[in-house]
Amino acid sequence: MPLVCVCSPKGGVGKTTLTANLAYSLARSGIKVLALDFDVQNALRLHFGVPLTDGRGYVAQSAHNADWSQSVLTTGSNIFVLPYGDVTEEQRIGFEHNLAHDPQFLLRGLNTLLNYPGLVIIADFPPGPGPALKAASELADLHLITLLADTASVSLLPQIENQRLIGSALNQRLGHYFLLNQSDSRRNISRDVTAFMEQRLGERLLGVIHRDESVAEANASQQSIFDFSPVSAAAFDIELIGKKVASLLNVQVGTGEVHTPV
Ligand SMILES: Nc1ncnc2c1ncn2[C@@H]1O[C@H](COP(=O)(O)OP(=O)(O)O)[C@@H](O)[C@H]1O
Numbered sequence: 001m002p003l004v005c006v007c008s009p010k011g012g013v014g015k016t017t018l019t020a021n022l023a024y025s026l027a028r029s030g031i032k033v034l035a036l037d038f039d040v041q042n043a044l045r046l047h048f049g050v051p052l053t054d055g056r057g058y059v060a061q062s063a064h065n066a067d068w069s070q071s072v073l074t075t076g077s078n079i080f081v082l083p084y085g086d087v088t089e090e091q092r093i094g095f096e097h098n099l100a101h102d103p104q105f106l107l108r109g110l111n112t113l114l115n116y117p118g119l120v121i122i123a124d125f126p127p128g129p130g131p132a133l134k135a136a137s138e139l140a141d142l143h144l145i146t147l148l149a150d151t152a153s154v155s156l157l158p159q160i161e162n163q164r165l166i167g168s169a170l171n172q173r174l175g176h177y178f179l180l181n182q183s184d185s186r187r188n189i190s191r192d193v194t195a196f197m198e199q200r201l202g203e204r205l206l207g208v209i210h211r212d213e214s215v216a217e218a219n220a221s222q223q224s225i226f227d228f229s230p231v232s233a234a235a236f237d238i239e240l241i242g243k244k245v246a247s248l249l250n251v252q253v254g255t256g257e258v259h260t261p262v
């Protein structure tokens, strides 16, 4: 079943926030979703109400258990979370070594989940290239590259377009699309960058998300933007992106069925 990778050359651009809220958006339309964390920060789980003190995750167990599905937490109807977990430095290095050197490691870990009928997996990555992003790109159906509406993000475009994020094309299936986060029409530079990105990326720009204080507040209260502030600009933006992602994946909204083209 489809694997969507949310990645970026940069940190602090909203990858984790968007992964979580896209998961909520898909789940709200009746699709079963697994939010999967590849970042050692282990922050994705916090968006689903998992307490800070709960350090369970698949990475520590991956050394002994090839199938990661046993570490999945159920957090709400239609939403499952696979947290990275609190790990020692040794465990992190071991995990990254396995990702980089055992070509079957990731597939074995995710196999059960990838074969779960109707399940969409949406994965959050640490910034920049890394062994997880590289290994996942082999299995991914879609990459969503998150950037900010600032000049630093503009300067990163050539790197991304020249395949320098993982050293090769991001994926061979549905390709890669961009999300432009924290667009603020009150600021000239943000407005200019947004217009530039829209022109430069065309339909590769899947969506623009407004800079919206309710996003940070929703995060702080461990709620989705849809529960915390359903009529906010960001809720509207993310809902729209969720619909586009479902359509790209050919997931039948309402039934959760995935239709693979014949
Ligand atoms: N659209 C937005 N408007 C306002 N704040 C945002 C928005 N998106 C993300 N943020 C804030 O930006 C910070 C970084 O987001 P995060 O999802 O942790 O980024 P990343 O995972 O890329 O490091 C967080 O404090 C988050 O609340």
Ligand SMILES: [Mg+2]
Pocket (backbone or CB within 6 Å): 015, 016, 017, 039, 041, 043, 124, 125
């Ligand atoms: Mg993050």
